[in-house]
Amino acid sequence: MVLLTEVKKGSRFKVVRIDEKDIRTQLLRFGLGEGSEAVCFERLPLGPIVIKHRRQEVAIGREFANKIWVEPLE
């Protein structure tokens, strides 16, 4: 299990745990919950991580991404 900030660009992952309640509820509304699968679409140097989940792209600021634990998938 690694943090979302450590996921390589282009790789798939599964969300395992989100450590902050606010992000958890907001991401649930975007369609992303603990257990959802997504792809790391883009990583901006020191900046946000952009993930793609189905047809939906979401930009997640570093601070939030550091609270999201994921399991990389092959």
Place this chain on the structure above:
Amino acid sequence: MITLSTFLIMEKSAPEALVEAEKFEPSSSAEPLSPALSSTRTKLVLVGNPNVGKSGFFNHFSGLYVDVSNFPGTTVEIAHGHYKHYDVYDTPGIYGVSSFNDEERVARDTILSADVVLNVVDATNLERDLFLTLQLIDMRFCMIVALNMMDALHAAGLEIDTQELERILGVPVVEVVAIKKQGFDELESRLREARPGHSDPALQAELQPLISMLKPTANPTADALMILEGDEVIAERHSLAPIDKREEIYVARRNRVNEIVAKVYRQKSAARFGTQLSEKLGRWTLHPVTGIPILLFALWLIYQVVGVLVAQRVVGHLEVEYGNRLWEPAVKHLFARITPVSIEVEVLEKDDDGEYQTVERRTFDFPNGTHADPALLEAMKQFMAEKTVMQNFTFSQETLWGKLVVILAGEFGAITMTVTYLLFLLLPLIVGFYLFLALLEDCGYLPRLATMVDRLLNTMGLNGRAVIPIILGFGCVTMATITTRLLNTSREKTIAASILNFAIPCSAQLAVITALLTKAGGEYTLIFFVIILANLIGIGTVIDKILPGKSSALLIDLPPMRLPRLDNVAKKTWIKTLSFMKEASPWFFVGALLISTMQVTGLLDVWIRLFEPITTNWLGLPADAARSFVMGMVRRDFGAAGLYELALSPKQIVVSLTVITLFVPCIASLMVLLKERGLREAMTIWFGSWILAFSIGGVVAAVL
């Protein structure tokens, strides 16, 4: 904090009890007998996620145009219109009914008072959109779902089993392509079928005891659900404590959405070329190698069009030709008929550079007003005939009437200067800026821009969303201060408002600054920009450190890139310009009244004299520069323009420009600041600017 928009909504939704009494029964009737009677009117509220094309529906139903926003957070007002016996309300795009930010709070109150909900859903993004749909169903609203963007769904090679979706949800589901106006007929004919859908029985059972504890309200189930989901405001309205079951409910709802999506969605074929291109373009805007050039290009284009073309050429022309030479003399002549006045006529000719130069002056005195001396007035007209002239009116201030004339039609007159500024200076700038904002919004670039600059803004305690007010600030700080509303927390609003009002020169001022810096030379230009940039970052960082609490990180939905629709862009620009002008205009009149009253009573001169020691000793500038700083309080470019008239050395130019840039926000900005951020914060920023501007100016003067 209550913003103006929230306030308006609160006013609008006040007769909630009334609505309750006349609650619409969807199964009971087809068309009402008398649509004109207010007692039979039904409140139809449009609800949907951002970028689902909701406003196209509003447009269709109400015949009115409304903002079609593609950037989460640009619409905070709620528009309303009429269709048959329905009162139609549009709401800002939201991902769920709750109170995470201002838009949600505004939308929440309108939704909760709805009789019928039209839920607009993006067919290509069911997984996200159905979350809101299910929440509305859980609230037991009479509702109908419009499945929009069916064309995009097919282009992406996807298919939805609409009948199955309708069966599962238990409410009518209609396929629509809003931009092509397909499916509206069916939607209209099925509107009366709107009904409560299939909610989660366990959740409904949990809501029952809560419902019995509520005060009378439009939709008890909805209010009860809000309380169960931990909404403090709604709980307070019923004098209950919020129950925090939000997460539990959200997770269950999310699972229901996923099940539904798995049942109704099918990938049929590969995506078409257009969809693939939009995806590629979207990727390029975010990739650092391609994204930064795209960003720089966008900024350069905005600067060229708004900063150079509009701010300098168009405004320069309109302000002088229509404001100073047409409107103002016309008004002043009207007052001059019965007011003692001396009119100095300057004859102008264009020199080789196309700038006006005065070639001749003549003064005409009318001690009893122009009406009393028709011969002299005729002589003056003869003198001006066929020439380009500027007329300078000096009204006698000996009588009270004379003073009043100066207040209304003098140098800073409420009728003269204000109208010129509003129509010939501010209006073109605002149109230019909103046009670009609309283009950027409609093509889906803004949220990507916010993502690109997120890291940079983090250093100042802001997140990427703040890029909108900051970009706008270079156009007009007043307008930008209004848009700080779209930021998530009060802390971020404070930081953004401070940066804007402390350190960002507006485009009107930038034009004068550019001209002055050309005089000073390249080396000094560079020094000036380093000083201003350092200040901007410095102020942001310091305020971030001082303010308690923590700013929110970026979490933003990136809509697909698409070609902007020009009619949409034009309408949006028009609507936003109009609403800005309505909001800002009164404050310009207030400002003009204030400063001209100071002028008439001699307070203005007292102020200028008070300033002189600081100007000459501390900053090393000529005493006359003090006048510019006072003018700068009315409008910053006013002050900068005043500096243009003085003979300054390059060093003095840098010092004076630094001071005028960091100096207090103009009257209009101050008024907006008072309204948006409150007395204490506005005053801190205003007085802080004095200290900051003069201390940094002094340091620059000493070091250079």
